[in-house]
Amino acid sequence: MYLRAIHAEPSIRALFDFIKENPLGILTTAIASSSHPFIQSSHIPWVLDEISEDPDAQIKGRLRGHMARQNPQSKVLAEAANANANANSSISSTGAAAQLQQDVMVLFTGPHHHYVTPKFYTETKPSTGKVVPTWNYAAAQVYGKATIYYDAAAPETSDYLSRQIHDLSMLCETSVMGHTGQEERPKPWMVADAPERYIEVMKKNIIGIEVVIESIGGKFKMSQEMGAGDRQGVVEGFGGLGSDVGDHLAGLVKERGKMKDDAKQKS
Template structure:
């Protein structure tokens, strides 16, 4: 990821918070195989276990997820791990993996928004505003359903993920008149066991993390205000959210300038 200084988020704590707020990440692997594509990606919702927000810490946290066993990316990982001859069924991939998280709102930025520079020089081009965080690390894969630690990992993972999504995303807390969350144990035990055998677990150590909020911080005050007004005039949820992000990130940049 290109991290231009004016857009880069330098706080590890803020990057980890971004992941918690946007838990659906795209995991990318590069595994040599005669049966599957070398580069593969899948959307996976992740549970974050924080370790440290110290940028110099070797491990900043762990991301826990799971994928369908029939996913070609899962098959490629199982293939390379099985061929390693360890026979453990719980193995760390030799290859580094990457997970990309993106913010909920992004939008095209038309040069028509640049109300200062466009009339003065016409030296403007379109761009796209967005937020993203990128993680690199090593993946431990739990794929042998006969192993007790695979069952323990998957049992904890699906319960933690369901609880996180039901309460944090859906707001089903069971408090103040709200309904209670759905829980994995609401489903028949035998059914859950069958479903669990059809997934594999993936735990990724966060060894390197970087991110950005590309929200027109590089612009002068006049053009930035034009972007804010342009987004607000779209009169859409995304437009309003983008306008607020541009305003907030611009104010943060100005505060750093003193």
């Protein structure tokens, strides 16, 4: 990810919060396979375990996820894990799980993004015409090593998946759906609401993935590179779209512009 200084988010705390608010991340791997593509990606909802906000810390956190065993990317991960178990090749194995030596990448994006027309730049366009279109968006990117829980018969895999399914369900039920059971809100759906035997069968159809976060970066590209007059034009332009996306982005452009101006005054 290109992290231009004016758009980059330096705070790991802010990036952690962004991931928690947007837990659906795209896992990308590059693993050689005789029957599947070398580069593969899958959308996966993740649970974030925070460890350190120190940018110099070797491990900043962990992402826990799972995906269908029939997913071609799962098949490649399982192939690599089995190859290690049999030959101790490019992966260090713990028996029921295996850690890939290759880096993996997980990309998270905010739900609101939009094209920015040069017509929004009410200061520069009329005076010089030297403006071009762009796109405003927010994203965070994680790099690290992945441990794959692939052995469906292993207790270690079962324990990992039980914890993962419970934690992910609670995260989505409470944070995404607002099912807290408080102040007349509905109670959250619980894994225990489903038959135990059914859950055990479902667990055998998925693999677990745990990514140790070694590097994290992100950006809020919200017109900070523009002058105050043009930024105000973007705020008004987005606000005039009459949509939830436009209103949300107008607020972000205003917020990030103020952060830029405040930082400039302090320097």
